[in-house]
Amino acid sequence: MSQSPTTDTLPPTAGDAAANAVQGIDQAAGNxxxxxxYAFDAGTGLTEDTIRYISSVKKEAPWILEFRLNALKQFRxxxxxxxxxxxxxxxxxxxxxxxxxxxxQKPKRTWDEVPDDIKKTFERLGIPEQERKFLAxxxxxxxxxxxxxxxxxxxxxxxxxxxxSSEALREHPDLFRKFFGKVIPTGDNKFSALNSAVxxxxxxxxxxxxxxxxxxxxxxxxxxxxxxxxxxxxxxxxDEGAELTYMEGCTAPKFSTSTLHSAVVxxxxxxxxxxxxxxxxxxxxxxxxxxTKRGVAHEEAEIKWIDCNIGSRLTMKYPGVxxxxxxxxxxxxxIALANDGQHQDTGAKMIHAADETxxxxxxxxxxxxxxxxxxxxxxxxxxHLKGCKNNTECDALLINTNSRTDTYPxxxxxxxxxxxxxxxxxxxxxxxxxxxxxxxxxTEGQAMSLSVNGFVNDLATQFPMEYSVELKRLIDLxxxxxxG
Amino acid sequence: MSQLDIKDLHVSIxxxxxxxxxxxxxxxxxxxxxxxxxxTGKSTLAKAVAGHPSYTITSGDVLLxxxxxxxxxxxxxxxxxxxxxxxxxxxxxxxxxANFLRAAVQARMGEGEELDAAAYYKRLYSKxxxxxxxxxFTSRAINDxxxxxxxxRCEILQMAMLEPKFALMDETDSGLDIDALRIVADGVxxxxxTNLGVLMITHYQRLLGYIVPDHVHVxxxxxxxxxxxxxLALELEAKGYDWVKTELVPA
Numbered sequence: 001m002s003q004s005p006t007t008d009t010l011p012p013t014a015g016d017a018a019a020n021a022v023q024g025i026d027q028a029a030g031n032x033x034x035x036x037x038y039a040f041d042a043g044t045g046l047t048e049d050t051i052r053y054i055s056s057v058k059k060e061a062p063w064i065l066e067f068r069l070n071a072l073k074q075f076r077x078x079x080x081x082x083x084x085x086x087x088x089x090x091x092x093x094x095x096x097x098x099x100x101x102x103x104x105q106k107p108k109r110t111w112d113e114v115p116d117d118i119k120k121t122f123e124r125l126g127i128p129e130q131e132r133k134f135l136a137x138x139x140x141x142x143x144x145x146x147x148x149x150x151x152x153x154x155x156x157x158x159x160x161x162x163x164x165s166s167e168a169l170r171e172h173p174d175l176f177r178k179f180f181g182k183v184i185p186t187g188d189n190k191f192s193a194l195n196s197a198v199x200x201x202x203x204x205x206x207x208x209x210x211x212x213x214x215x216x217x218x219x220x221x222x223x224x225x226x227x228x229x230x231x232x233x234x235x236x237x238x239d240e241g242a243e244l245t246y247m248e249g250c251t252a253p254k255f256s257t258s259t260l261h262s263a264v265v266x267x268x269x270x271x272x273x274x275x276x277x278x279x280x281x282x283x284x285x286x287x288x289x290x291x292t293k294r295g296v297a298h299e300e301a302e303i304k305w306i307d308c309n310i311g312s313r314l315t316m317k318y319p320g321v322x323x324x325x326x327x328x329x330x331x332x333x334x335i336a337l338a339n340d341g342q343h344q345d346t347g348a349k350m351i352h353a354a355d356e357t358x359x360x361x362x363x364x365x366x367x368x369x370x371x372x373x374x375x376x377x378x379x380x381x382x383x384h385l386k387g388c389k390n391n392t393e394c395d396a397l398l399i400n401t402n403s404r405t406d407t408y409p410x411x412x413x414x415x416x417x418x419x420x421x422x423x424x425x426x427x428x429x430x431x432x433x434x435x436x437x438x439x440x441x442x443t444e445g446q447a448m449s450l451s452v453n454g455f456v457n458d459l460a461t462q463f464p465m466e467y468s469v470e471l472k473r474l475i476d477l478x479x480x481x482x483x484g
Numbered sequence: 485m486s487q488l489d490i491k492d493l494h495v496s497i498x499x500x501x502x503x504x505x506x507x508x509x510x511x512x513x514x515x516x517x518x519x520x521x522x523x524t525g526k527s528t529l530a531k532a533v534a535g536h537p538s539y540t541i542t543s544g545d546v547l548l549x550x551x552x553x554x555x556x557x558x559x560x561x562x563x564x565x566x567x568x569x570x571x572x573x574x575x576x577x578x579x580x581x582a583n584f585l586r587a588a589v590q591a592r593m594g595e596g597e598e599l600d601a602a603a604y605y606k607r608l609y610s611k612x613x614x615x616x617x618x619x620x621f622t623s624r625a626i627n628d629x630x631x632x633x634x635x636x637r638c639e640i641l642q643m644a645m646l647e648p649k650f651a652l653m654d655e656t657d658s659g660l661d662i663d664a665l666r667i668v669a670d671g672v673x674x675x676x677x678t679n680l681g682v683l684m685i686t687h688y689q690r691l692l693g694y695i696v697p698d699h700v701h702v703x704x705x706x707x708x709x710x711x712x713x714x715x716l717a718l719e720l721e722a723k724g725y726d727w728v729k730t731e732l733v734p735a
Contacts, residue, residue, distance in 0.1 A: 435536055436574035438558040439567075440588040440642060447559075450587060454578030454625065 045095045048072065051197055054100045058166050058200065061173060071186045071196030078190040086343060088314050092288055097260055099198040099231070155213060161206040162217060165233045168204030175206060179237055183266035183322070184294050191290040191316075195231045195264040202232030202263065207242035207273075216245040216278070216464060234265040238273035238301075247278040247467060260288045261312075267295030267303055271325065274302045280467050282474050283312035285341055291317045294349070297357075299325030306462060308335040309344050310474050318376060320349030323357035323388075330359040335456050335471075338371030339478050347376035347408075348392075352418075356387040361394075364459060366452050368399040368478070375407045383414035394424045397455045399448060427455075449479035486512045486549050486565070486649045488681060493544035495525070495532040495706075502528040504706030505544070510650060513678040517692055518685050519717060520703035521725045526685040527571060529703075530652040534568040535561050548649070563592055565649030569639040569656055575627040581638060582608065582622040585645050592646075611644040615671045633664030640671040650681045657691035669694030689721035704733050 043050070051072055055065040080089045155162055161172060168176050186196040207213055238244050261283065269275045275295065283289050289312040295303040305319035321330025332348035350359035365373035373396060381388045390413070396405040405426060413420050429451045437447035452475050453460070460468045488510045495503035503525045510516050520526055532539040533546050535558035545552050553561050576584065585608065590599045612619060617637065627635050636656055643651055653672070657665055672695050676682070684695065692700070692714065700716040701708045709732040710716065720728070 430574070431537065433574045433576060435558060436570065437576070437584075439534055439562050439570075440584070440646065441559050441562040441591040442587055443559050443591070444557075446587065446591065450579055450584070451576060454576055457578035 044098050046072070046097070046099055046198070050099050054198060054200065057100070058169075060166075060169060063177070064169060067181070067186075068197050068199075071193050074187045075190060075193035075197055078187070078193060080190060085316060085345065086314060088343065089288075089290075092260060100200055155217065158211050158213065159208040160211060160213060161204065163204050165202045165204050165235065166200065168235075172204070172206070175237075176204060176235065179266070179268050180235055181266075183268060183296050184264055184292050188292060191262045192264050192292040195233060195262050195292070199231045199233035199264065201230070202234040202265075203236070203246075204234070205236040205244065205246065207236075207238045207244050209239040210241040211239075212243040213245070216247050218247045230259075230261045230263070232263045234263070235268075236266070236275060236277070237268045238270060238275050240270045241272045242270075243274040245276040245278065245464075247464070248281075259284070259286060261291070262288075263291045263293075265291070265293040267293075269295060269297045269301035269303050269328075271299045272301060273298070274304075276304045276306065277319075278306040278463065278467060280308045280310075280463070280471055280474070281312075282310045283315070285311060285313055285339075287312045289315040289317065291315075293317065293319040294322065295320070295330070296322045296324050297328035297330055299354075300327045301325060302329040302331075304331040304333070305348075306333045306459075307346070308463075308471060309346055310337045310478060311339075312342060312344075314343045314345065316345045318347040318349050318378070320351065320378075321359065322351045322353060323359060324353050325357075326354045327356045327358075328354060329357070332361045332363070333459050333462060334361075334363040335459055336363075336365040336373055337452070337475065337478055338365065338367045338373045340369035340371055343372045343374070345374040345376065347374075347378075349378040350380070350390060351378070352381040352385060352388045352390070355385050357385075358389045360390070361392040362459060363392075363394045364397070364456055365395075365405060366397045366399065366455065367405050368448075372404045372406075374405070375409070377409045377411070379409075379411045379413065379420065381413040381415070381418045381420070385415065386417040388413075388418040390420045392420070392422045395455070396424075396426045397452065398426065398428045399452075445480045449476045452479060486681065487547075488566075488650045488683075489545075489547040489550075490529075490533065491545045491547065493529070493532070493546065494542045495528055496540045496542050497528065497538060501542070502539075502706055503532065506703075506707055508683075508701065508708065510681040510683055512649065512681050514699065515676065515682040515684065515695065515697045516699045516701065517697040517717065518683065518701045518703050518708075519687070519689070519720060520728075522687065524703050525706040526703055527654050530568055530654045530683070530685055533652060534558060534566060559591070562646075562648075567643050567646055567648035567651045569636075569643060569651060569653040571655040571658055573627045573635045573639055575625070575629075577625055577628050579626050580623050581626055581641070584626050585622075585642060588642070588646060608645060611641060614674050615641055615644060616667070617641060632659035633661070633667070636660060636664070636668045637671065640668060640675070644671070644675055648680070650683065653682060653684045655685055655687065657686055657688060665691065666694060689717050692717045702728055702732065704728050709733055 048069060051068045052065065055068060082089055163171065181196065184192050186193050205217065236244065236246060265277070267275050267277060293305065297303045303321045307317065307319055309315045309317065319332050323330050330350050334346055334348065336344035336346045338344040344365060347363065348361045350361065352359065359379065361377060363375050365375060367373045375394045377392060379390045379392060381390065392409060394407055398405060407424055409422060411420055411422060429448060433451060434444060434447045437450060438444060442450065453472055460471055463471060490506060490508045493503055493506045494501065506529060518526055528539060532541055535556065541554055546554055548564055548566065553564065556564065586599065586604060589604060593599060608622065609619060612621070615637065627638060630638065656668060660668060669691065684691070684697065686692065697714055697717070700712055700714060702710040702716065702720060709728065
């Protein structure tokens with residue numbers, strides 16, 4: 001591994017994308033990579049030295065290094081969860097992954113200060129005009145570090161702290177340490193341990209008591225180096241009565257060799273606070289996307305995850321809410337689209353830990369071609385609680401006979417003072433429906449795209465406008481490539 | 485002035501021959517009715533002409549203004565001016581009538597051309613006024629939970645918006661009570677023009693009391709066995725399909 005910050009860079013090449021053998025997808029359409037110079041690079045492979053290097057480049061306090069080294073031990077000790085999850089996980093080669101890259105730039109504050117190269121990437125991402133306006137309020141994670149951020153100044157007037165996690169560790173160590181790793185302990189699962197060992201980037205947000213952040217805070221994430229795993233760490237705290245909406249959108253360049261994305265997102269909603277966390281992601285077909293997301297909702301607090309997964313080779317993600325205080329509410333709205341060569345293993349976890357807590361899960365999955373969707377849900381209501389309610393709905397749409405969908409709901413409800421409802425459905429886009437739409441002049445691809453958009457429509461309308469536009473565009477792109 | 489020529493058409497579903505040599509020409513401005521008992525191949529004819537993938541055309545041809553459409557995909561045929569009003573229209577959950585029609589209108593525009601949303605809605609509402617439809621109708625998902633009458637009216641609205649050269653109307657009267665039938669028939673009559681050719685497929689004469697055809701054809705076992713003017717429909721009504729079987733079908 002390299003100890004020098006300027007050597008051993010591996011700029012990605014566009015040619016690799018063409019070699020990707022996953023069928024039915026237009027590889028060129030999502031090829032966003034171009035040459036970049038990486039100022040810091042931890043080389044490939046994962047050892048204690050890698051972690052010491054990351055920690056020293058980031059000039060971290062000793063406790064963080066200890067935290068990371070402990071996490072590495074736990075990561076190594078934990079087996080792959082292949083006793084319940086797909087064996088495809090065994091194909092991740094941890095020795096070939098790059099665990100840290102940064103641009104070596106300070107985060108920018110205004111659009112003018114953003115380097116042309118980065119602007120060019122946004123251009124290539126094809127962000128609609130409507131959203132470009134929004135870029136004034138965007139925090140974009142460019143590889144490991146936030147490359148651009150100015151919304152911070154705006155919200156700072158309300159006393160909101162909005163930093164990347166490295167900055168937050170330096171500037172607000174006490175606040176960070178108080179909540180960090182409490183919702184998702186290092187040893188929660190193998191990949192939360194990995195993230196805890198090598199995390200960099202991600203956001204830290206603190207919203208003070210009673211402050212309602214008027215517009216959503218945003219972050220764009222992308223991966224831009226071959227074999228480079230991205231391990232962002234996000235921690236959001238909404239103090240009593242505070243309200244916040246956070247949105248992340250992910251697009252990634254397409255590479256021939258597998259990449260790993262393993263984030264950890266922790267949310268804390270104190271008494272009466274509301275947090276809404278929205279994700280629309282479109283990973284390349286070779287990305288392993290193994291993310292742990294969980295929030296704790298205190299008394300009368302509300303946490304809502306809106307999670308939309310498109311692309312990736314394998315996504316495993318089960319956003320959860322621990323309903324810790326009386327009358328807390330938790331919600332997961334999830335959309336997953338599995339195209340050829342993709343497996344979306346997604347779901348939700350609702351852990352009721354106080355009286356009169358309510359939770360709602362609505363999960364819709366679309367499987368196309370060889371694509372595979374799996375829903376896993378956990379709803380836990382212990383016997384001693386009263387007045388708890390859960391509603392779970394899972395709907396699957398199959399787009400041809402090769403598609404596969406599985407549902408594994410684990411609902412543990414004890415005691416008779418609580419109620420649960422569970423509904424599941426599987427439907428198909430039939431030949432008759434496609435013919436009907438074609439008869440009105442739509443191509444087969446347009447017809448499929450329209451039925452998929454129709455299937456998720458009731459959920460998509462819950463997204464902010466520009467995100468539902470983005471979602472529609474992503475679905476169109478996926479469906480165009482899936483026909484013929 | 486356009487012309488739809490069906491020439492000695494043979495259609496099979498799997499191995500089974502259904503349409504067995506049918507020839508018919510429809511010109512702009514004409515309304516043709518095809519009558520016949522169930523299972524005689526009327527709906528198969530309509531779906532095969534529209535390009536349904538389950539129907540195989542084993543011989544013969546279908547020409548639109550002299551050009552064969554058989555090599556064309558169903559959506560290309562639609563954009564070339566062919567409209568099929570379905571007997572059993574599909575439900576498309578979550579897709580509103582307004583959005584669906586908008587996508588269909590957009591599909592008829594050239595590359596890079598953008599649909600003018602204001603003009604589109606203006607036209608949509610004028611067509612709905614013409615068909616005496618409530619504007620709230622367009623925000624409902626296509627055919628999802630519609631009554632039989634609503635489904636057929638939705639088909640007519642689509643036909644009005646897409647302005648085809650030829651409309652194939654498959655059992656448009658089926659499942660309608662008398663009031664719904666009158667509303668649908670009024671709609672079709674409002675759309676009759678010198679630019680539109682209509683091929684109506686029906687089991688019963690009663691529809692033809694509301695939409696008066698220029699030509700009537702009797703279909704039996706995959707072929708047209710008799711053609712005439714509107715009086716043929718009345719004769720058929722009076723004498724019944726047994727008459728066709730005993731008098732018209734060659735032994």
